[in-house]
């Protein structure tokens with residue numbers, strides 16, 4: 001070890017595992033959890049987490065959008081965050097693991113006699129029940145009151161204002177990013193894919209979070225009888241979109257990189273009847289990559305394929321952009337701190353990798369140095385109650401995360 005390597009921290013991993021068990025019991029569903037944002041179970045989890053932050057010596061606050069923030073007494077700090085709510089009937093680790101790692105790191109720093117210059121925050125609604133990244137964007141000053149007024153729960157339509165009032169959070173101020181306080185932002189998470197497992201690595205140091213572009217593509221044809229309309233004269237809007245999907249799959253590999261992914265997540269035909277040729281069809285299409293130039297190239301290729309389809313006829317296709325997130329590069333210095341911690345604790349068993357899923361860290365990366373650490377997901381399963389990570393990997397991840405934070409704090 002070099003002279004500037006801080007001594008290793010002792011992470012209380014028994015307590016970490018006990019915390020995980022206790023938190024997973026709130027809203028338990030099979031081996032996972034069901035904790036929609038601001039459901040009774042989610043509110044219990046927020047209160048439970050605020051108590052744990054106080055026990056760790058941090059000053060907890062639940063703000064007007066439901067963010068649970070534990071602040072250190074130090075004038076400057078590293079910000080650690082993730083989320084408590086889950087997708088429907090999903091895993092117990094997606095979100096909570098990163099928060100429990102933050103908690104364990106704060107305790108370890110304290111146990112080592114160091115004032116933990118660490119704020120730990122559970123950002124509300126990362127999972128997008130009411131709005132994507134609502135809590136972290138609110139903290140960064142990117143959510144207006146009008147957006148909150150308009151937001152509804154995606155499955156039962158409850159207004160966000162009503163949910164906040166029922167939770168007892170209405171009328172509280174929304175916490176805002178203090179200028180100059182943060183050295184950076186760190187988030188640990190399960191990988192949610194199978195890359196680490198397939199490459200037999202136990203830790204991932206994230207290089208960048210993918211950017212995503214979403215589109216709605218429509219086709220206009222002519223609705224008619226599925227029996228009496230000869231094939232030669234049909235204008236089948238459904239078939240037009242199916243052909244486009246095949247054309248995309250043929251053309252995209254030449255326009256994309258090794259990490260590019262593209263998905264048609266929804267296709268709808270109107271009227272959607274077995275004996276009616278669809279007169280209108282609509283598909284939701286998205287692609288992701290960490291390289292903005294590749295995202296631009298995919299967008300150009302998509303537009304060209306639609307133009308070709310329109311030239312060939314007989315239906316009229318139209319492309320409408322829906323939403324976009326930019327790729328977020330992780331900070332080189334913070335990556336290096338986590339890489340050094342990983343190499344010290346798991347020599348040769350870690351790798352650098354992009355995040356193919358979105359995380360709150362991508363919002364913080366626009367405003368401060370940001371980094372993410374991954375642990376493996378068994379079978380690459382996530383957003384399902386069967387999601388899991390081995391106990392050995394959970395424990396190793398906690399140690400690497402705390403050691404990485406220790407290094408970042410020691411060199412800041």
Ligand SMILES: [Zn+2]
Pocket residue numbers: 083094095126189
């Ligand atoms: Zn998550």
